Amino acid sequence: MQDEKDKDINACIAFTLSRPGKESKTFSFSKKTVITLGIVGVILLGTVIKGSTMLYAAYREQQELSVYREQYAEYTEKLQKLTDDSARMQKEMAQVSALEAAVRKTLEKDGEKVSRGNIDRKSQELDLLGTGGGESAANKLEILDVQNAMLDKRIAYKRENLSNMLEQLYNRGGYFKWPTEGGRISSFYGVRSNPFGGAGGDFHPGIDIANSYGAPVFADNSGKVELAEWNGGYGRYVKIDHGNCYETAYGHMSAIAVSAGQSVKRGEVIGFVGSSGASTGPHVHFEVLEKGATVNPLRFLQQ
Numbered sequence: 001m002q003d004e005k006d007k008d009i010n011a012c013i014a015f016t017l018s019r020p021g022k023e024s025k026t027f028s029f030s031k032k033t034v035i036t037l038g039i040v041g042v043i044l045l046g047t048v049i050k051g052s053t054m055l056y057a058a059y060r061e062q063q064e065l066s067v068y069r070e071q072y073a074e075y076t077e078k079l080q081k082l083t084d085d086s087a088r089m090q091k092e093m094a095q096v097s098a099l100e101a102a103v104r105k106t107l108e109k110d111g112e113k114v115s116r117g118n119i120d121r122k123s124q125e126l127d128l129l130g131t132g133g134g135e136s137a138a139n140k141l142e143i144l145d146v147q148n149a150m151l152d153k154r155i156a157y158k159r160e161n162l163s164n165m166l167e168q169l170y171n172r173g174g175y176f177k178w179p180t181e182g183g184r185i186s187s188f189y190g191v192r193s194n195p196f197g198g199a200g201g202d203f204h205p206g207i208d209i210a211n212s213y214g215a216p217v218f219a220d221n222s223g224k225v226e227l228a229e230w231n232g233g234y235g236r237y238v239k240i241d242h243g244n245c246y247e248t249a250y251g252h253m254s255a256i257a258v259s260a261g262q263s264v265k266r267g268e269v270i271g272f273v274g275s276s277g278a279s280t281g282p283h284v285h286f287e288v289l290e291k292g293a294t295v296n297p298l299r300f301l302q303q
């Protein structure tokens with residue numbers, strides 16, 4: 001009985017490979033070997049399946065990670081762009097505000113009422129709306145976006161306000177008042193032929209306004225009298241400092257009505273038309289100085 005069992009286990013599985021024209025070969029394996037090979041095969045198959053599953057999971061993980069990475073890069077890029085926009089607009093806002101303040105100051109200096117009006121009120125309302133909201137990354141972009149849009153609006157309002165004020169400034173017909181009642185320009189600014197008939201020409205640093213002897217000469221704008229005295233070829237001469245890098249000068253007057261250090265208002269009488277100094281007839285020589293250098297007064301004069 002035992003013998004028969006052993007015989008069964010040790011029984012061979014044999015097959016014969018025969019090819020035409022060749023000697024046939026017989027292969028034989030014991031049953032034990034076949035079972036062992038089967039078990040090893042199953043283990044190997046299991047390992048391969050498990051390995052593939054793990055590899056696939058790792059691949060999926062990698063893919064998800066790269067999607068996250070892409071999304072994060074996109075988010076960072078958006079955030080950077082919005083932050084840059086915000087910085088640029090804040091800088092622009094500061095520039096416009098500074099300009100607005102300078103124009104306002106110039107207008108107010110001359111006693112003009114500068115109404116803040118609807119424009120500034122709108123701008124303030126927008127300021128109040130500019131806060132609130134959580135700080136989570138998800139709505140950070142949204143908040144920045146909204147803030148930037150409001151900043152953009154405020155800049156637009158400021159610009160409008162500024163242009164209104166500038167118009168107010170220009171609508172007065174020029175920054176400087178015409179310095180006499182009427183009169184005509186007898187000599188312009190720049191190179192001219194010698195009025196005394198000599199050879200060549202010279203540079204005329206102002207304009208000459210011919211008027212009747214003794215006609216009043218007005219301060220073209222408010223300021224402080226720097227000089228009020230005889231000044232060589234200029235004759236009786238007054239120079240006024242208006243601040244903001246501007247000065248005006250008046251020459252050839254018959255008399256001076258102000259003294260140095262005195263404050264004057266726009267339109268105040270500072271002297272009278274004459275022909276003192278190097279002059280050929282009653283007129284006022286009028287100069288505008290910008291940062292100490294003469295410029296063409298017609299750029300600024302109310303006519």
Ligand SMILES: [Zn+2]
Nearest residue numbers: 206207208285
């Ligand atoms: Zn002159």
